[in-house]
Amino acid sequence: MTPIYAIGDIHGQKDMLDRALSLIATDGGPDAHVVFLGDYTDRGPDSLAVVQTLIEGKSTGRNWTLLKGNHDRLFSNFVRHGIAHDARIKSGLSWLNSRLGGENTLKSYGIDGQMHFDPHSPPQLERLAHFEGPTGWTDKAGLHLLAQRAVPTAHLDFLDGLPLTFETDDLIFVHAGLRPGIAINDQDIEDLIWIRDGFLDSKHDFGKLVVHGHTAIDYPAHFGNRIDLDGGAGYGRPLVPAVFEGRECWLLTGQGRVALTSD
Template identity: 70%
Template sequence: MSLLYAIGDIHGQMAMLEHALALIAADGGDDAKVVFLGDYTDRGPDSQAVIDTLIKGREAGRDWVFIKGNHDRLFSNFVRHGIEHDPRVKSGISWLNPRLGGTATLASYGVTGQMHFERPSQDALETLAYYTGDSGRITKDALQRIAQQHVPQSHLDFLDELPLTYQTDDLIFVHAGLRPGIPLEKQDPEDLIWIRDGFLESTHDFGKLVVHGHTALDHPTHFGNRIDLDGGAGYGKPLVPAVFEGRDCWLLTDKGRVALTP
């Protein structure tokens, strides 16, 4: 049975990605098949370098599979369309808020400055009032135009064209999760990149083991019907890759494999 590797949410952590790829190469060689679970951008300092690395790997013929995450879409939506918000962000904060990480992502492309927000009431959406940088005080629309000048079209195209799922005989890879009781081909795309409620607490048998990220934990965890590989790299915790043989899973560490069981 062939081996398959997976890496959870990277969130702009280039040094962690390099370490994870080195662990995979040491375990399975340079030709190992790797599934990346999305959220390549935001919060960490090196989103540009992360996307560069993923694109170069694909162009070099590496056997890498990429899935889209919600933060990847948030990033693309702002640069392409000037959209600050997504209805699934219940707090109503702007993507540019450091909590979501857009400021760090733009900074990795050389767009550095200070965000100034406004929020008329707690029920209102937080919006960017203005931005101060090399061009002085500018509007959100002007910031978007600057972002479009700095972010390569190839990076946006890469993110926009990513699939939402990948599956094998034993595993379903998805960024956020699945709605129980709905066939994979009928799942709502919004659920695939955003779901928590209705999925995380479910003991539903999806037919295959679901491997996902999106919900940051202190450490990757096996829940029986699903494995959450988001170990919190977006918040500075280690990015821990995994290896699968069928439904069996091990985490890769500097000291070798560690079995991940329910």
């Protein structure tokens, strides 16, 4: 049985990505099939280098399957359209807020400065008052223009063109999860990149083991019908890759494979 590897949310952590790829190469060789679960940008220090690494890997023929995450869309929506909010973010935080990570993503593309938010923003809708950069202050429109100039169109085209799911005979890979009781071809796009409620608390048998990220936990875990591989790299915790043979899963460590099983 040919193994398939998976990497959870990277969130701009280039050094962690390099280590994860090294562990996979040691276990499966340079031609290993790797599925990336999305969220390549935001929070970590080097989103630019992560995206560039993934683009170069695909262009050189690496056997990589890359899925889209909600943070990848947040990034693209701001640079392309100046949109800093998403209705799925119930707190109303702006993508530019460091808690969501847009500030660090822009910094990795050379837009370094301080975000100042309007203290009189309406409830549930945080607004940028101004951006304080090395050449002075600018408003959101000015920051949007800086982002359009700094971010290569090729990076946005790459992220925008990524698929949302990938299936094998035994596994369904997706960024956030699935809505129980709905065929995969009928799933809402928003659920595929955002869902938590109704999925994380469900024991539904999806017919295949669901492998996802999106919801950061302390360490990758097996929940019976799903495996969450988002171990919190965006918050500085390790990025731990996994390998699957059928529905069997192992995490890759410096000491080799460690079986990941449900309780």
